[in-house]
Amino acid sequence: MTSRLIDISPDGYEPHPIHADERTWTETNCYLDLWVEVLHSLGLDPVPAAACAFGARFDGSQWTFLKFKPEDLFALYGIDVGEMNVWRGVLDHVEDNLAVGMLSTVEVDAHWLPDTAGTGYRESHTKTTIVANFVDRESGVLEYFHNSGYHRLTGDDFRGLFGLDLAGSATFTPYVEQVRFDGEPEYRPGRFDAVLRHHLATRPDGNPVRALGERVVADVPWIRGAGIDTFHLWTFGVLRQCGATAELAADVCEYLERNGFAGAAAFAPGFREVAQGAKSVQFQMARAARGRSVDPSAQLDGMAEAWERSVDGVARVVGRA
Missing domain, CATH: 1.20.120 (Four Helix Bundle (Hemerythrin (Met), subunit A))
Structure with a gap:
């Protein structure tokens, strides 16, 4: 069993105001939404990282799938995000990362995520991204950030998500990132000006x-x-x-x-x-x-x-x- 890297619980979890019910858009996309909640749970304001919104564009068929930029996360909060080589079972990597103080972003099949009940849980297969914060392999328990909240799954959902000998579970090699912390994560306001000016300068003509x-x-x-x-x-x-x-x-x-x-x-x-x-x-x-x-x-x-x-x-x- 791996201890929680961020000391929170799914019970009574309060999302960031970006995900408040009175918003016009209570969710954006799975990747940006989970980063809002990860930063929020670390006691950090995610709004400065949203300066990337000023550089969004339309490519002729779809709008930018907005993400907080890895370089901005590092500059603003000292959080280093990078792809990792997946050469073993994903669960092994998630456990190892947590054991040395790293989070993991993991592409998974939303079929196994109970927080998607009513929009595809156990009905369809769609790719989404989560951040794992707690794993108990023996008991089959995972706590994870997804969309606008922090959730828990167990049992068949745990085995299906990680491809542990359950019919219909994942067999593909997903994209996984390691999330490293440069010491204690904290907001670095002196870096914001450069981040902001970069996104304004690179906005579409x-x-x-x-x-x-x-x-x-x-x-x-x-x-x-x-x-x-x-x-x-x-x-x-x-x-x-x-x-x-x-x-x-x-x-x-x-x-x-x-x-x-x-x-x-x-x-x-x-x-x-x-x-x-x-x-x-x-x-x-x-x-x-x-x-x-x-x-x-x-x-x-x-x-x-x-x-x-x-x-x-x-x-x-x-x-x-």
């Missing part, structure tokens, strides 16, 4: 929300014919990622205001307009997937204008500081 809007409008006839199941797959990579990114950008604006960048908070409402607009357009596209006629172009145009106004405004504020 054009307006990514306008490019997204053009594709969404073009996809309306296709979505009408593809149906609701395809719509759910499509919208996750397009509208959900765009909306969640914009809401995180609003959080960063407010963080900037509290930390010496006067005027930055004025641009948070614009980013939240994008987040709320993406949710509204998602509802419209769901109606299209059920065969109805929709035209979200006006709302998408408003989102594009709000994004450009907001990100350019933040850049001006930061440039003056």
